[in-house]
Amino acid sequence: MIEFINITKQYTETAALQAVNLRVDSHELFVLVGPSGSGKTTLLKTVNRLVVPTSGQVLLDGVDVAAGNLQTLRRHIGYVLQSSALFPNMTVMQNAAVQLEALGWPKAKIRPRLEHLLRLVDLDPKLYADRRPAQLSGGEAQRVGIVRALAANPTLMLMDEPFSALDPVAKRQLQALILRLHQQLDTTILFVTHDMQEALRLADRMAVLHNGQLQQVGEPHAILARPANAFVADFFKDVSASERDLAQVLAAGFGVPRSGGGEPWAAGASIYDWAAALQANPTLVVQVAGRELRSGDLIGYLATLAKEAAHA
Amino acid sequence: MLNQTLEYIHANGHELLVALGQHVAVALIATLITIVIAIPLAIALMNHRRAGEFVLQVASIIQTIPSLAILGLLIPFVGIGTVPAIIALVLYAIMPVFQNTYAGLTNIDPLLIEAADAMGVSRRYKLLRVQLPLAAPMIISGIRIGVVMIIGTATLAALIGGGGLGTYILLGIQSNNNAALLIGAVLSAALALIASGLIKLLARVKLRHLLAGLAALVVVGGGAYATVALTAPRTETITIAGKMGGEPEILINLYQDLIAADQPHLKVVLKRNFGGTSFLFKALKAKQIDIYPEFTGTVLQSLVKHPKAISHDPTQAYQDGKAALAEQFGMTLLPPMAYQNGYGLTVTAQTAAQYHLKTIADLAAHPELRAGFDPDFYQQSDGYPGLQKAYHLAFTNVKTMEPSLRYQALAQGDLDVTDAYTTDPQIQKYHLVLLKDTQAFFPPYQGSPLMLTSFAKAHPQVVRSLNRLKGRISTQDMQRMNYQVTVEHQKAATVARRYLKTHHLLKED
Numbered sequence: 001m002i003e004f005i006n007i008t009k010q011y012t013e014t015a016a017l018q019a020v021n022l023r024v025d026s027h028e029l030f031v032l033v034g035p036s037g038s039g040k041t042t043l044l045k046t047v048n049r050l051v052v053p054t055s056g057q058v059l060l061d062g063v064d065v066a067a068g069n070l071q072t073l074r075r076h077i078g079y080v081l082q083s084s085a086l087f088p089n090m091t092v093m094q095n096a097a098v099q100l101e102a103l104g105w106p107k108a109k110i111r112p113r114l115e116h117l118l119r120l121v122d123l124d125p126k127l128y129a130d131r132r133p134a135q136l137s138g139g140e141a142q143r144v145g146i147v148r149a150l151a152a153n154p155t156l157m158l159m160d161e162p163f164s165a166l167d168p169v170a171k172r173q174l175q176a177l178i179l180r181l182h183q184q185l186d187t188t189i190l191f192v193t194h195d196m197q198e199a200l201r202l203a204d205r206m207a208v209l210h211n212g213q214l215q216q217v218g219e220p221h222a223i224l225a226r227p228a229n230a231f232v233a234d235f236f237k238d239v240s241a242s243e244r245d246l247a248q249v250l251a252a253g254f255g256v257p258r259s260g261g262g263e264p265w266a267a268g269a270s271i272y273d274w275a276a277a278l279q280a281n282p283t284l285v286v287q288v289a290g291r292e293l294r295s296g297d298l299i300g301y302l303a304t305l306a307k308e309a310a311h312a
Numbered sequence: 313m314l315n316q317t318l319e320y321i322h323a324n325g326h327e328l329l330v331a332l333g334q335h336v337a338v339a340l341i342a343t344l345i346t347i348v349i350a351i352p353l354a355i356a357l358m359n360h361r362r363a364g365e366f367v368l369q370v371a372s373i374i375q376t377i378p379s380l381a382i383l384g385l386l387i388p389f390v391g392i393g394t395v396p397a398i399i400a401l402v403l404y405a406i407m408p409v410f411q412n413t414y415a416g417l418t419n420i421d422p423l424l425i426e427a428a429d430a431m432g433v434s435r436r437y438k439l440l441r442v443q444l445p446l447a448a449p450m451i452i453s454g455i456r457i458g459v460v461m462i463i464g465t466a467t468l469a470a471l472i473g474g475g476g477l478g479t480y481i482l483l484g485i486q487s488n489n490n491a492a493l494l495i496g497a498v499l500s501a502a503l504a505l506i507a508s509g510l511i512k513l514l515a516r517v518k519l520r521h522l523l524a525g526l527a528a529l530v531v532v533g534g535g536a537y538a539t540v541a542l543t544a545p546r547t548e549t550i551t552i553a554g555k556m557g558g559e560p561e562i563l564i565n566l567y568q569d570l571i572a573a574d575q576p577h578l579k580v581v582l583k584r585n586f587g588g589t590s591f592l593f594k595a596l597k598a599k600q601i602d603i604y605p606e607f608t609g610t611v612l613q614s615l616v617k618h619p620k621a622i623s624h625d626p627t628q629a630y631q632d633g634k635a636a637l638a639e640q641f642g643m644t645l646l647p648p649m650a651y652q653n654g655y656g657l658t659v660t661a662q663t664a665a666q667y668h669l670k671t672i673a674d675l676a677a678h679p680e681l682r683a684g685f686d687p688d689f690y691q692q693s694d695g696y697p698g699l700q701k702a703y704h705l706a707f708t709n710v711k712t713m714e715p716s717l718r719y720q721a722l723a724q725g726d727l728d729v730t731d732a733y734t735t736d737p738q739i740q741k742y743h744l745v746l747l748k749d750t751q752a753f754f755p756p757y758q759g760s761p762l763m764l765t766s767f768a769k770a771h772p773q774v775v776r777s778l779n780r781l782k783g784r785i786s787t788q789d790m791q792r793m794n795y796q797v798t799v800e801h802q803k804a805a806t807v808a809r810r811y812l813k814t815h816h817l818l819k820e821d
Contacts, residue, residue: 048430074432085427089445098441102433148431158430 001026007056009042016042017212029182029189033199034209040192044158048077075103078149078157083165084141086133093129096148117147139170159191208232221247221268244271246288249301255291262287320491335476339462342401350406354413364414371407379465383472397474405458412454416447452515456508463504472587479585553583553601558797563605565808570777573818602767608633609757616640624752644768647782648758651790655754657747658732664745671748676704681728683707686715689731702753734787737795780817
């Protein structure tokens with residue numbers, strides 16, 4: 001559990017963060033999202049004290065991160081940077097072993113651990129262990145970056161726009177990988193991105209930042225459905241137009257109270273998946289958040305969207 | 313040219329190898345010291361930008377000081393020989409090595425530094441595993457620049473008795489010996505190229521292997537040195553040095569042969585081309601050398617404080633110099649040889665015959681003769697101005713010219729009279745006639761061995777051996793020997809030995 005208490009970071013001219021209060025629960029995949037300059041990366045870096053806040057406290061499982069030994073703190077936090085930031089003078093294995101060596105792991109234990117993690121991120125240790133970063137694609141390099149961060153089995157992994165430099169295909173693959181790893185492992189993940197699609201896809205919960213201030217915190221569909229202010233609405237406008245989910249359909253007033261039966265769906269499921277399911281089975285009844293949705297609701301919802309688009 | 317060079321190599325092979333070895337040793341030591349200073353300094357300052365920039369400025373200022381000036385500045389503090397040469401070389405080479413190391417360390421991608429910090433690695437780990445390896449290509453290229461510079465500048469070490477290939481370059485310039493000049497220059501250039509290539513190769517070797525290799529080298533080298541030092545017979549060594557040029561080299565070879573003939577068990581070490589007068593004098597004072605040949609005129613003019621006017625009587629001049637040296641420096645000047653190595657006036661044999669010229673006084677009657685003088689000689693009161701008064705000379709046409717050109721100009725008929733050094737081999741080469749200084753205007757320059765009085769007292773037999781040269785070697789003899797060494801490029805040792813044999817000076821008394 002991470003608690004940000006009244007975090008302010010003042011640079012000579014500007015305030016990067018203004019009195020931010022935020023709580024990230026254990027085992028959550030929590031996304032900090034916002035345009036560039038919003039302070040999201042600054043906030044992330046206050047956790048491992050790459051940034052020291054001007055005032056305020058960061059508590060990690062109730063302990064102030066400023067209290068203990070800095071190196072000890074950092075050795076127990078995974079960190080994935082923008083671009084993989086692998087050391088070009090070391091092999092994949094040596095790169096991944098950095099934190100374990102800092103922790104004083106015996107050599108005999110390091111190799112099996114890293115081979116296991118490489119397989120976990122779909123890299124064959126036989127092929128990749130002795131390669132240099134220059135011999136890796138962007139996606140492969142970032143997988144190694146993730147292995148490096150997970151090596152010491154940290155309870156918390158910080159990811160600072162890790163996929164922003166990747167091509168769309170590699171990006172989707174790595175997003176899927178992160179979702180899978182998050183399910184398999186116990187690790188809390190704090191993930192920074194300026195890409196709202198990525199935020200919506202990955203986040204259990206997310207926080208929207210703008211000009212160093214927290215705008216809204218919540219589950220993606222809830223934020224999409226009820227943006228707290230004009231900035232949040234505007235920020236997610238494009239996504240709202242394309243990535244509709246069932247929560248939005250409910251929010252628009254469709255569906256009837258549950259009468260039993262039907263297939264339970266998540267509120268975050270996209271209306272396109274719903275449409276595909278209806279195409280296969282036109283009589284499908286979807287059960288969401290205590291209400292029932294049928295094919296007529298989809299048609300009705302799409303009709304309201306058409307009206308909105310005409311008014312806009 | 314090529315033939316001459318090959319002959320020179322053939323005749324001086326061993327000495328060349330020794331000089332090459334000295335050059336390599338001086339360069340290697342200077343390089344190691346530079347690395348040991350510059351790299352840790354850059355590491356210490358990489359997180360203190362302002363101090364780093366300051367050091368960079370200081371280092372570049374040092375580099376703008378001419379190397380010769382640095383050598384001069386260092387002599388009062390560290391004396392002469394290899395030590396000041398190495399210090400000067402280190403001062404020079406620190407700049408490129410420091411600059412490259414500093415730039416290499418401070419220009420690492422900040423994301424990589426952030427990654428290392430975020431992993432919580434120790435500073436040591438970050439430095440050894442991340443920063444130094446990433447800066448290594450820059451550091452290596454800095455070392456390469458430094459080494460090439462060191463090898464090039466090390467040629468100047470010869471000026472202060474540091475030896476090395478510069479000896480041949482200076483010798484070549486001074487005695488107009490292109491073969492020596494070429495060999496010195498080509499060898500030092502080749503050495504620089506080889507060193508640069510070697511460093512490039514070494515850069516591919518892993519650091520750990522490199523350090524192991526270096527340690528092995530130190531152990532083996534140290535072991536070999538210790539073995540040699542311990543097993544070498546402990547005979548007493550007498551060091552005889554000589555100034556730059558052919559004549560001093562002939563003299564020290566004469567000394568060596570004379571001493572060795574009487575006391576074969578003594579080890580006599582020669583340091584030829586050991587630099588200028590003040591270097592040798594300081595070295596003698598500091599007991600770095602035991603004996604060197606000096607001239608009475610130089611003693612009175614430059615070395616001792618002498619209140620009286622310099623006597624023009626050679627015997628008186630020797631007595632004055634000897635007394636002053638004994639009193640002021642505790643040194644002994646042995647009795648001089650016969651020849652005079654001073655100023656004189658010279659004309660071609662043809663001119664001498666045509667105008668019936670035998671003495672300088674004879675010139676007074678011929679003001680129409682065209683005179684050409686060395687610029688110093690033309691200006692100094694003990695040169696042409698004084699001479700003019702003493703002999704009532706009134707040349708209407710006087711030029712100043714580069715000393716090395718005047719004999720040729722005389723031989724070609726562009727000049728009629730010029731100043732000369734009395735033992736200059738060019739006099740023989742161009743068949744010139746030296747005019748007699750009947751009024752003894754020029755101060756006497758007679759050569760004799762100079763040593764500390766303490767040394768002379770401890771080595772009476774050496775003094776006796778050297779005194780056999782007292783009153784020997786005429787000006788013609790010296791001219792001939794100089795001609796054989798600097799024009800014909802015979803070895804000084806051979807020429808010296810031949811003189812001693814023909815004059816029966818090697819027989820026991």
